[in-house]
Amino acid sequence: MGENLVIVESPAKAKTIEKFLGSGYTVKSSFGHIRDLSKKNLGIDIEKGFEPDYLISEDKKKVVAELKALAKKAGMVWLASDEDREGEAIAWHLQEALGLEAAKTKRIVFHEITKDAITNAIANPRNVDMNLVMAQQARRVLDRLVGFELSPVLWKKVKPKLSAGRVQSVALRLIVEREREIQQFAAKSQFKVEGVFHPAGSDDSALVQAEVTHRFDNEKEALDILEKSKGAQFNIAAVEEKESKRTPPPPFTTSTLQQEASRKLGFSLSQTMRSAQNLYEAGFITYMRTDSVNLSKMAISAAKQSITELYGKEYSKTRQFTTKSKGAQEAHEAIRPTFMSNLTIEGSAQDKKLYNLIWKRTIASQMADATIMRTQITIASNSLDHDFIATADRVAFDGFLKVYMESRDDDQAEEEKEFTLPALRPGQQMEPQTIKAVEKFTQKPPRYTEASLVKKLEELGIGRPSTYAPTISTLTQRGYMVKDNRPGQERSFREHTLTAGKITSKTKKETWGTEKNKLFPEDIGILVNDFLVENFGPVMDYNFTAKIEESFDKVAEGKVVWNKLIADFYKPFHKMVDETLTVSRPTNAERILGTDPATGKTVLARIGRFGPLAQIGDNDDPDKKFMSLAKGQLIETITLEEALKLFELPRSVGEYKGSDITCAIGRFGPYLRYNGKFISLGKENNPYTIDLETSILLIEAHFAKEAQKQIKSLPEIGAEILNGRFGPYIKIGKDNYKIPKGTDPATLDAQTVKEIVEKSSKTGKPKKNGK
DNA sequence: CAGTGAGCGAGCTTCCGCTTGACTT
DSSP states (O other), rough: OOSSEEEESSSHHHHHHHHHHHHTTTEEEEOOOOEEEEESSSSTTTTTTSSSOOOOOOOGGHHHHHHHHHHHOOOOEEOOOOOHHHHHHHHHHHHHHTTTGOOOOOOOOOOOOOHHHHHHHHSOOBBBHHHHHHHHHHHHHHHHHHHHHHHHHHHHHTTTOOOOOOTTTHHHHHHHHHHHHHHHHOOOOEEEEEEEETTSSSOTTSOEEEEOOOOOHHHHHHHHHHHHTOOOOOEEEEEEEEEEEOOOOOOOOHHHHHHHHHHHHHHHHOOOOOOOHHHHHHTTTSSSOOOOOOHHHHHHHHHEEEEHHHHOOOGGGOOOOOSSTTOOOOOSBBBBSSSOOSSOSSSSSHHHHHHHHHHHHHHHHTOOOEEEEEEEEEEEETTSSSSSSEEEEEEEEEEGTTTTTOSSSTTTTOOOOOOOOOOTTTTTTEEEEEEEEEEEEHHHHOOHHHHHHHHHHHHOSSSSSSHHHHHHHHHHHSSSSEEEEEOOEEEEEEEEEETTTTTEEEEEEEEOOOOOEEEEEOOHHHHHHHHHHHHHHHHHHHHHHHHHHHHHHHTTTTTTTTHHHHHHHHHHHHHHHHHHHOOSSOOEEEEEEETTTTOOOOOEEEETTEEEEEEEEEETTOOOEEEEOOOOOTTTTOOOHHHHHHTTTTTEEEETTTTTEEEEEEEEEEEEEEEEEEEEEETTTOOTTTTHHHHHHHHHHHHHHHHHHHEEEGGGGEEEEETTEEEEEEEETTTTEEETTOOOOGOOOHHHHHHHHHHHHHSOOOOOOOO
């Protein structure tokens, strides 16, 4: 047993550090926070100056007991939790919970895991900074007060089990307000004029694509350009070439990693974090929950060496980035490979892809600027008021672009493609091949993705690297929002083309507004948001966190006493809670949509016991009818026609072989019901209009497929051998069993199946067919 | 993959941040 006990937060970190420190040091991990406010009640004694009631967390009792025993034997305990507010608090809680003597305890910090940093830390110990600890306590107490006073208001006024909090409620507000911006957005029609030219007298191989930068608000103006272009003389008015530099983006933080993994690899937040955790635990990357873009000296020089070896000296340029994001605590390095010389790693396909992304981003951050030559050609005509402009970018020196290019969020952003322009000189005559006036529509604001929401939260200084992914999953779990795909809508646009002196006009169709993996608010989320914004404005303010963080900083500097800060916040806040509770009317979004032409009754949409619904008849009408709203429909935006349409289903399609066929929309989309079976309609068929003939075809196709699924039937033991998604398997009643490798499923008999079932029930338990 | 849409009313729900497993499917 070592003389010295070092306690860090993460077990993976403990392992590495133990190697650096060698004999005489035992390094253990606390696995994060070990104590927290009591969960049973508020955990805060408001009367006694907001005194916190700390308890050792249930899942940490074992760790604490172990650390306590080790601390007793150690000559010196080194508290080496992270160098930030939370880390300081962990150190203090350890000191308290382990009962450490002051003379036997030292606090050390390092924000990179290198031998130098660690030995340096050991040589420069300090005491626990109580101002910083109290700043954390203020943060913790405030979050508990907000969360545990607001949530019960929602239970009473809206629905049980809902939640509200400083971070999640503002994130929800972003989603709801963006949705409203989109609903209120009216696309404006504009005309874009573009032309394809070639030098006069030359063949068509030297084509130049150019466009008029001005957008025309009406069709007439745009057509006018085409008219004037008929027989017009065009020539090159200017050829300009400009050089520009592009610098690489900084290495990854949690937030930028989540964004790029989402854009480039299509990973969800949780996929990214799970994969990063794997890489971290395997020792391939540094810590994955960080807000810092800092790289250690060692990493920078390793990157320099790799770049020089792989691409040459001219590609290397060492850089140190500085963190700009609000409220960053910078306890760790940026996310980077532990060894830059590892170009690839062993692991799952997902882990490999993520590692590759991290490697490229880190390497790129230490590479030279790219030099881009932009050529701009102006084509003008005396007959026209507007010039045509052609631009082309040429990479003169690729620099960091050799390995990495950052992606962008806006899905409509045009691909940056490189095309070359033919060599042209001013004054040269040009001939138009075609000139087009195309109708374009202004773009609505984009819906958030998980990753772009994180980006926004980080900009506002709301939430921390360890909470981005959990916050977003909480909003989903509460039913406040969904990550979803939505089909686009069709719209027509006008296009006029001038070719060979003749103008042709067409109306074309395009699909717009297709959404993939975007965040949509649900009715309950909209309701909760509006309720919170109306009654708790100050807490729902986008700047609330930023402002309160300034106060926490003052506590950390020793300028403000923590519970004075809390008292100042709590008094007006609690008053808002009390006042809201005395407003007796429970909140329920209800919208009158109009009158049902068939019955003359009122049609309305509201939230019912089981979610949003459409209703024909007033609430006190004993014969009122209900239908749940369909996926994608909101109380706020559903129309009378859409609501009435809901009542057309389920619909009888007809009869086939003596059984009824009905059609309806379920959780997984439209389906046919026939003899107790559900048959999906697919995208091509409309549940409101599908006819008997098409339905029969679908049913027949379904049965044909079912038959194919079956390999063998063993009725004597009630077993069936089926072809499933993961290959053949045995099905008995509701239980499924794997077939051992190397067995041909077609040769299975009752006896062998029995044996397989017996064996598998010994190892695994039969699957429960529950939720 | 339906249909439910309600004054008997227990006991429960919930926050943010720091960390990993221990569980199934």
